[in-house]
Amino acid sequence: MSKAKRPAIEGWFRIEGEPALLGTQCKSCKTLFFPREETYCRNPQCQSTEFDEVPLSTRGKLWSFTNNCYKPPAPYMSADPFEPYAIAAVELEKEKLVVLGQVVPGVGCEELKSGMEMELVLETLFEDEDNEYLVWKWKPAAAA
């Protein structure tokens, strides 16, 4: 029997339908937040406490990238043996913000170049006996 798929963190991304990061937008000043801000707007000119949930663009341009060659400490749930992974910082044009994410397995730094188009996917971050825990990752976008 296949394991249940659960988000590694609640509310940060959509797992039903088209995958997307879920940010919030201030109802008053329209400022976007990711990770989601739901209490007080952080725009210093704005006093709003009301937000709408908004999905973020699922494609963006690679701002910078690196990798992690050594196993990070807890609470990272590492595979055994540890598999190095690349990390991408992707600039979302419409939202005018940069979001970090691991790069999908099998894509290393040598295959990445700043400015290239990246797309968001959901992949397994770690699993236990009953569940697979999903997280967003970036992968080089398929040609449009």
Place this chain on the structure above:
Amino acid sequence: MHPWGKWGRNFVEYGVKAANDALKDAGIEWKDVQLVVGGDTVRNGYPGYVSGATFAQALGWNGAQVTSTYGACATGSQAINTARAHILAGFCDVALVVGADTTPKGFLAPTGGDRFDDPDWLRFRLLGATNPVYFGLYARRRMELYGATELDFAKVKVKNSRHGYQNPNARYKKTFTIEDVFESPMVSDPLRLLQICATSDGGAALILTSMAYARKKATNPVTVAGVSTVTPVYPQSVIEMPEFGTDSAAAVGLPDTFFKDSITRRAYEEAGIGPEDLNLAEVYDLSSALELDWYENIGLCNPGEAERLLNDGDTTIGGRIPVNPSGGLGCFGEAVPAQAIAQVCELTWQLRGEATGRQVEGAKVGVSANQGLFGHGSSVVCKR
């Protein structure tokens, strides 16, 4: 100072050693200290959270006023600024500033438990983003924007190792070659082990006094002419540890000055100087690539020109504006709450002409620059 290393002893011991050194250097007795400001460590339990009192107790309670500060890597300048503010307000004449740390082996890790509301915990959980990951992102960005090379980054390490190998307080007293750097293992591409700062044990302390009091003790004291503890202006457009991304600039436009450019600017304004007046700088080389960013952030050159400054020898001792004559974090490793204080110890020795083996001749004005995670700017201008 207590020498940096991996000594594995109680941080209090390092702090007391540094405090006693500072008292002796200043010719001041412990009983005459009116304020103790501790730089906290978050890795050593409760005594670390009340470090001012911890050090005061270890030195022998003397009834002084006490406080403790924390600002991650900027902790030391927070402590210096607190002491300075008390003195300038007229609350005291003599303050002792102390920071010390005992660090665990390996990557700095977040607080334990299930902390789904803590970005520092979440970046490890969801991304596996260690500190060197952020350094790697900045380094790669420099390569893509300005054509910096891995050789440039290696040259920073080589330069700083030559600066610091005779520094008695440094942990790594060895001159490294380009080959050494390139043979060390990759940690976060393009940064290798020898280009990333280690975590160290160590302690640093300073005595700050009013000008009137200093003139009774010294004919030509070193002056703290400016301190900056600025925060960013919204929206933050560069990813900072431990964030998952930047603020959005879609609704509110970017500020005129990026955060890291604003850090020393405030200290220069207070001191009434500009970067052209500097004789040396101590900057936070968490990675060798990051030192190049600082050249631009502190105004030594325009964006994209740092590699030229390095390659022309301008930032080497003997050059136009030596950077990290102490050897920097590359020679020390980081002892978080002590580091910004240690930077000012180095400025002090340099301005007094006492930096044996690494002296910047005739130095009269120096700046330290540093940044603590969660938005702490940190800079001190010292003048002779």
